[in-house]
Amino acid sequence: MDMDPAPLNPPIGFIGLGIMGRPMAGHLRRAGYPLTVFNRTAGRADDLAAAGARVAASPAEVAAASEVVVVMVSDTPDVEHVVAGPRGVLEGIRAGSIVVDMSTVSPDLERRMAARLRARGADLVDAPVSGGDVGARAAALAIMAGGETASVERVRPILLRMGKSVTHCGPVGAGQLAKLCNQILVGVTLLGVSEAIALARAGGLDPGVMIKAVEGGAAASWQLSNLGPRILRGDFEPGFMVDLMQKDLRIVLETAGAAGAPIPATALVRQLFQTVQARGLGRKGTQIMGEVVARMGRGEGSV
């Protein structure tokens, strides 16, 4: 009598097939995982269906078919809705399953959702990412995970199909906190880069020469070396969109406010990005901050 091989590839559910979720789900399907997907707008599942994924009618149906349920949606209310709303994950989840929330949402929501899942015998790992849609397509995301060690280790092989690294940051919510810290660093450093470029331009110093002169020392940053040259070329394609950054920074400021941690430079970054959104340019890349700062002064911007 033959024995079935051990089920190396547990059935996975994937909820949220947007600009990030669709390529991420594709990596899982190509790795051979049985895949059940759901998206609010059903048409976005067509190519995954053609590749063999099953398309479910609700998050509850996804959860009922899966041992690991990945959620990749836009914002805190979206996660709350697909997990705890009508026909949500909580209605279908099986004991022993794990929800992996890869959205960027508030750490507090993750703790509340984890409590409700544990009441059903399931668990939650928060696993937000950095790397944007480019990283999602290339399976090169940096993944920051929060949760029980056993749960994080159980889903690590799955996460590594979508990213190049998984850092276990602490208990549930710690992944989100690390992601929020990442966004502080990205935003404030970019504002510094924009102010340095503005001073160089206003003072008559070639800003490209300035970047070359300083990027090897204590002024060095990824933002300076990667987004600085795009600012100088007037290339404002995303990259990472201002609208998404603003959503993340709203969560950063809410979380810091609740924790009693003033973060004035981050608040300034969010205010300055609001001028971009007010002009209808929220779908440009964050490097448009270079224009925001330039336009505050006498210098002319290029947008």
Next chain:
Amino acid sequence: MDMDPAPLNPPIGFIGLGIMGRPMAGHLRRAGYPLTVFNRTAGRADDLAAAGARVAASPAEVAAASEVVVVMVSDTPDVEHVVAGPRGVLEGIRAGSIVVDMSTVSPDLERRMAARLRARGADLVDAPVSGGDVGARAAALAIMAGGETASVERVRPILLRMGKSVTHCGPVGAGQLAKLCNQILVGVTLLGVSEAIALARAGGLDPGVMIKAVEGGAAASWQLSNLGPRILRGDFEPGFMVDLMQKDLRIVLETAGAAGAPIPATALVRQLFQTVQARGLGRKGTQIMGEVVARMGRGEGSV
């Protein structure tokens, strides 16, 4: 009849033997340059005198004895005084000589001093540095030069005895502008690092884990990887002193103001460092910004 060998090592003057200037002058003396030095406090020249340097009684006397006059003093008025004051460089300078100002001062002062030196047939190269006293002792400074190409190239071999790189940034004043941009980047990035650490601590995320999770991506910076761990250890030894940073940021804000370039994050950095100076801690390293931000919130600082 024997001919003298070509004078490979022109006589150099060095004005300003402080924490930076003394080791820099020492590198020049050890490289074999005939050296004439001046310092307001004469005792600081003793070890250079013992190594064969001549100690002059005034900047004018230094200039009269030298083809290249290096100036390394604290602030804009100090440069103005040693160059244009009584018994200053302008009174002794020889036609064909070059003044190399390695102090961090306003680009505008350099342009005015250059005009006055050119009226005497001499020239000026501004060549501020980054790398601090550690870089000065190790001859590892990054040097940002502004001036005529011929003059910059003539002094480049001398500068390379004190630094690891010389970037020619443009005409007179361009070196100072690059240095001021460097200080914007250093200061604003450090504020972002401090806010990220504050949120991690307030939210219960190990800030060391946070740094490891994000320093490989778009949040990467020299400040995060080098000063972040010092903030976590409560190690506030300089590095680069707050008092000197504040002097530099004052020049940054004056220069940006004159050029009509608003730089609000840099202004915020300077305001926050004022709280350090108000507590008598201006001789600590700039990474004490981590404490400033922590103390604004509920979290307890360690200083």
